[in-house]
Amino acid sequence: MIEARDVRLGMYGHSNQVAHHALYMYDAAGQPWKTQANVREVLSRLYTGSEIGQGYHGDEDNGEQSAWYLFSSLGFYPLVMGSGEYAIGSPLFKKVTVHLENGRDLVVKAPKNSVKNVYVQGVKVNGKRWDSTSLPHSVVSRGGTVEFDMGSRPSSWGTGKNAAPVSITQDDQVPTPREDALKGAGALFDDTSATGATVSTVELPVTGDTEAVQYTLTSSDRAKAPTGWVLQGSADGRTWTDLDRRAGESFRWDRQTRAFTVGEPKAYGHYRLVLTGEAALAEVELLS
The missing domain is CATH 2.60.120.260 (Galactose-binding domain-like)
Incomplete structure (x- = not known):
């Protein structure tokens, strides 16, 4: 029996979660059309399941392969975990309705979507023009409508000066992530939830x-x-x-x-x- 563990597109390997952010980094580089084209390529070629006997194409650890597919199919993905924002890609369907746990609905529309129309020409959030490739969770969690205008050629959408997703650094600065300032002894500061x-x-x-x-x-x-x-x-x-x-x-x-x-x-x-x-x-x- 042959198990498909490392399915690749060129040098891109999608078989483990350490690579799942890579395609959305084009948003941060000001080239969102490359995110759009490559995400749709992965969705169409690497999640074919039983059609070619492939199934999941790598480690389905805690559902991360499924989560990538679901997020990317909606047209956005949590590129920077904990930032409260999603990086926009290319939705897979013409219409999807997500029933949120707060009772509201999030509707993602892409009426011109097709196998060829994988490039985003514009986005509207609740009817208003949206020029950023970053979509805040605070907007998504309230429900409403995100509408994509799709086309067959790359566009300049999402390439503006402040359009990129959030980053903890600017240019070539060295990252300085937040650190826990509590250094005392005791059950509440010992870096383990086993005590309390x-x-x-x-x-x-x-x-x-x-x-x-x-x-x-x-x-x-x-x-x-x-x-x-x-x-x-x-x-x-x-x-x-x-x-x-x-x-x-x-x-x-x-x-x-x-x-x-x-x-x-x-x-x-x-x-x-x-x-x-x-x-x-x-x-x-x-x-x-």
């Missing part, structure tokens, strides 16, 4: 002035997870400023990690998390 604590206030051990831009909370037992809290900062440890306040929150499973953004970051020498009553947590991170 029941608390009402958490003093966050930072070293020196730290500008926190995000923070994460990991639930222990979801039934005992916090539902409300306020993140506070202080210069002297006595006078506190509210940086982020939450209420009506929930964790959907045990040991779920959720990320939250500080709206107006500023450097403080002291941080604390004040919960609305006692609750169980497994891990806390303060990202700077």
Whole structure:
């Protein structure tokens, strides 16, 4: 028996998730038509299933091959994980309706779509012109309509100065990803969700002035997870400023990690998390 493990288009190997971002990088390079053509080539040639006895063409680890197909068929893909944006490609169908978990529908239309019309000529989101190859999750999650105008030749759509997807660097700068600023001992700062604590206030051990831009909370037992809290900062440890306040929150499973953004970051020498009553947590991170 021959197992198709490494199906390629030229030097492109789609058989493992480490390559799945590659075709969408043309969006970031200002050449979105190459994303469009190559994504459609993969959709048409490498997901043929039983027609040539191929099936999945590589490691279907946790459904990542299927996820790539589903996202790419819709016409967008989470190129930069955690950024809250999708990179636009080339939709496979003339119309798809996605029933979102909030009860709303996302409708993706491409009425001129065909085997030859793989190039995006223009995009409208809820009837308004959309010139960026980046599509925010905040827009998609509200439902509505994304309409693609398709054609048989590459176009200049998505090639403008600010049209590319989000990037953590500019030009040839060295990446400086966010890091956890909490260096103290204890079950909530030991970089594992295997431990935890029941608390009402958490003093966050930072070293020196730290500008926190995000923070994460990991639930222990979801039934005992916090539902409300306020993140506070202080210069002297006595006078506190509210940086982020939450209420009506929930964790959907045990040991779920959720990320939250500080709206107006500023450097403080002291941080604390004040919960609305006692609750169980497994891990806390303060990202700077």
